[in-house]
Amino acid sequence: xxxxxxxxxxxxxxxxxxxxxxxxxxxxxxLHSCNSSMNYSKxxxxxxxxxxxxxxxxxxxxxxxxxxGANWPEEKKERIAELLFxxxxxxxGNPKGIGxxxxxxxxxxxxxxxxxxxxxxxxxxxAESFIDSNGNYNWDKQKGQQWFLRKAQSYGVxxxxxxxxxxxVQWTKNGKGYxxxxxxxxxxxxxxxxxxxxxxMVEVLKYFKSQGIDFNYLSPIxxxxxxxxxxxxxxxxxxxxxxxxLTQLINAxxxxxxxxxxxxxxxxxxxxxxxxxFNKSKRGxxxxxxxxxxxxxxxxxxxxxxxxxxxYFTTWPVDSLISIRQKLNDKLQEHDVDxxxxxxxxxxxxxxxxxxxxxxxxxxxxxxxxRVIHADITLANASSWQWWTALTNADYKDGLIYLDTGNQRDxxxxxxxxxxxxxxxxxxxxxxxxxxxxxxPGMTRVKINLNDEDKxxxxxxxxxxxxxxxxxxxxxxxIVAINYGSENQTIDFSEYEIDSKFETSQDKNLEFEKIxxxxxxxxxxxxxTLIGSLPN
Numbered sequence: 001x002x003x004x005x006x007x008x009x010x011x012x013x014x015x016x017x018x019x020x021x022x023x024x025x026x027x028x029x030x031l032h033s034c035n036s037s038m039n040y041s042k043x044x045x046x047x048x049x050x051x052x053x054x055x056x057x058x059x060x061x062x063x064x065x066x067x068x069g070a071n072w073p074e075e076k077k078e079r080i081a082e083l084l085f086x087x088x089x090x091x092x093g094n095p096k097g098i099g100x101x102x103x104x105x106x107x108x109x110x111x112x113x114x115x116x117x118x119x120x121x122x123x124x125x126x127a128e129s130f131i132d133s134n135g136n137y138n139w140d141k142q143k144g145q146q147w148f149l150r151k152a153q154s155y156g157v158x159x160x161x162x163x164x165x166x167x168x169v170q171w172t173k174n175g176k177g178y179x180x181x182x183x184x185x186x187x188x189x190x191x192x193x194x195x196x197x198x199x200x201m202v203e204v205l206k207y208f209k210s211q212g213i214d215f216n217y218l219s220p221i222x223x224x225x226x227x228x229x230x231x232x233x234x235x236x237x238x239x240x241x242x243x244x245x246l247t248q249l250i251n252a253x254x255x256x257x258x259x260x261x262x263x264x265x266x267x268x269x270x271x272x273x274x275x276x277x278f279n280k281s282k283r284g285x286x287x288x289x290x291x292x293x294x295x296x297x298x299x300x301x302x303x304x305x306x307x308x309x310x311x312y313f314t315t316w317p318v319d320s321l322i323s324i325r326q327k328l329n330d331k332l333q334e335h336d337v338d339x340x341x342x343x344x345x346x347x348x349x350x351x352x353x354x355x356x357x358x359x360x361x362x363x364x365x366x367x368x369x370x371r372v373i374h375a376d377i378t379l380a381n382a383s384s385w386q387w388w389t390a391l392t393n394a395d396y397k398d399g400l401i402y403l404d405t406g407n408q409r410d411x412x413x414x415x416x417x418x419x420x421x422x423x424x425x426x427x428x429x430x431x432x433x434x435x436x437x438x439x440x441p442g443m444t445r446v447k448i449n450l451n452d453e454d455k456x457x458x459x460x461x462x463x464x465x466x467x468x469x470x471x472x473x474x475x476x477x478x479i480v481a482i483n484y485g486s487e488n489q490t491i492d493f494s495e496y497e498i499d500s501k502f503e504t505s506q507d508k509n510l511e512f513e514k515i516x517x518x519x520x521x522x523x524x525x526x527x528x529t530l531i532g533s534l535p536n
Contacts, residue, residue, distance in 0.1 A: 049447035055384040057436035058102025064391035069144030085155035093512035098433030109166040163219035166234040177234035188236035198249035223269035244296040268309040275331035308342035316350040325379035346397035366431035498532035
C-alpha cells in the first residue's frame with residue numbers, strides 16, 4: 001500500500017512537470033510569434049510617386065515560328081500559342097498562358113529563296129521575303145509566322161511590332177543577307193535602294209492593315225553596332241546617319257499611307273551604345289544623336305519618343321547590371337526620352353548560371369532573367385520589356401518554349417523538327433509571365449519600399465526585389481516580388497487589399513493562391529505576383 005501511494009505521488013509529480021513544460025513551450029512560442037510579427041517587413045506604396053507608364057511585354061517569332069507555324073500538327077501549335085498568348089485561367093485559377101501584350105513579327109530578307117547560295121547553313125535561320133527580284137509581292141510567304149501572328153490577334157494581343165534586320169537580298173551591296181564590308185560599318189544596302197527598302201517595309205504594313213492587323217510599331221534597323229559578317233543569320237551594320245536617312249524616308253511614306261504605325265529606334269546591341277560612343281563613334285551615343293538638342297529624328301511625327309536597346313553583355317556582375325542602367329537613365333532623363341528593352345536572352349558568361357550554351361528549363365535561369373527585368377524596369381525605367389525568341393530549337397538559353405525531337409540520341413536534329421517534334425515550357429516562360437500576364441499596357445509603375453529596408457542596392461539584388469504597378473482607372477494593384485535568396489521572407493501587406501498570389505518556383509508555374517493572411521511569405525528562390533487594390 002505504501003509503495004502504491006509513493007508511485008502515485010511520483011506519477012503526479014511527473015504529470016505536473018509535463019504540464020509545466022507544455023505551458024512554458026506555449027508561452028515561448030506565443031512570445032516568439034508576437035516578436036516575429038513585430039519584426040515583419042511592412043510594405044509602403046507611394047502612389048503619388050509615379051514612374052513610367054507600361055507599354056507591354058513581348059517576344060519575337062524569329063526564326064523558329066516559320067516551320068512550327070507552317071508544318072507542325074495543329075494540336076501542338078494551338079497549345080504553344082495558348083502558352084504564349086492566353087489570358088485565361090484554368091478551373092483552379094492558374095493562368096493557361098503568359099498573356100504577351102506585344103508580338104514581334106520578323107520581316108525576312110529572302111535568304112530562304114537563295115537556299116545554300118545564301119551562305120547561311122542553318123535553314124531555321126534563313127527567312128523568306130515578301131518581294132522578289134522583279135518587284136513582285138507574294139503574301140503567301142512567311143506562312144508559319146503569319147499563323148502565329150493571326151493567332152496572337154485572336155487571343156487579343158494588344159500590340160504588334162514589325163522588324164527588319166536586313167534589306168531584301170537583291171538590294172544589298174553583296175547580294176547576301178549578311179555583311180561583307182568589315183571596314184566602314186555601313187548599311188549593307190545599295191546607294192540607290194534606300195527608297196525601295198523604305199517602300200517595301202511600308203507595303204508590308206499596308207498589306208497587313210488590309211487584313212485587319214495594324215502594326216503599332218516598325219523597327220527598321222537591328223543591332224547596327226555589330227558587323228554581321230558571320231554567315232549565321234541575316235543582319236547588317238548601320239551608322240547613325242544611315243538610320244536617320246532611312247527613317248526620314250519611312251516616316252514620309254507612312255505619312256502618305258493612312259497608317260498609324262510608329263517607328264522605334266534603334267535596337268542598340270549593348271546599352272552602353274545608347275549613352276556613350278563605346279568605341280563606335282558613328283554608331284554610338286544614340287540617345288544624343290537621335291533625340292538630343294539637335295536630334296535628327298525627334299521632329300518626325302511617326303517616330304515614337306522612345307529609344308530601344310538590348311541588355312546583352314550588361315547583366316553581370318551585379319554592380320555592372322546596376323551602374324549601366326543608372327547611367328542610361330541619367331541620359332534618358334536629360335533628353336526626356338522613354339526606353340524599351342527590346343531584346344534579350346542569355347549570351348554572357350556569369351557565375352550564377354554560366355553562359356548561354358545548354359538550355360535550362362529550371363529556376364536558375366528564370367530567376368536570373370527576372371532580376372534583369374527588374375533592373376531594366378526599376379533602374380532604367382523601361383516601359384516595355386521584350387524577350388528575343390519565343391521558340392528555340394537549340395541547346396541554348398534563348399527561348400521561352402523549347403523544341404526538340406524527343407529522341408535523346410538525336411535531340412536537336414533540325415531536319416526532323418521541321419515537320420513535328422516535342423515542345424517544353426520552361427520556368428523562364430512562367431517567370432516572364434509573372435510580369436507579362438498581369439502588368440497590362442497603360443498601367444503605371446509607382447514607388448514601393450519596405451519600412452526596414454537597410455540593404456544596399458547590390459544586397460537587395462541578391463535577396464528581395466519589389467516593384468509595384470497600378471491601374472489608375474480601377475485602382476488595381478500589382479506587385480512583383482522576386483526572392484533571389486534561399487531564405488523565406490515574410491512581409492506585412494495589411495494596409496493593402498491583396499487577394500491573390502501567383503508563384504513561380506521549382507514546383508509551381510504561376511500557381512494561384514487565395515490570400516487570407518495579410519502577412520505573406522515570399523519563399524526563397526521564387527518569383528511572385530500579388531494582385532489586389534489600393535485602399536480607398
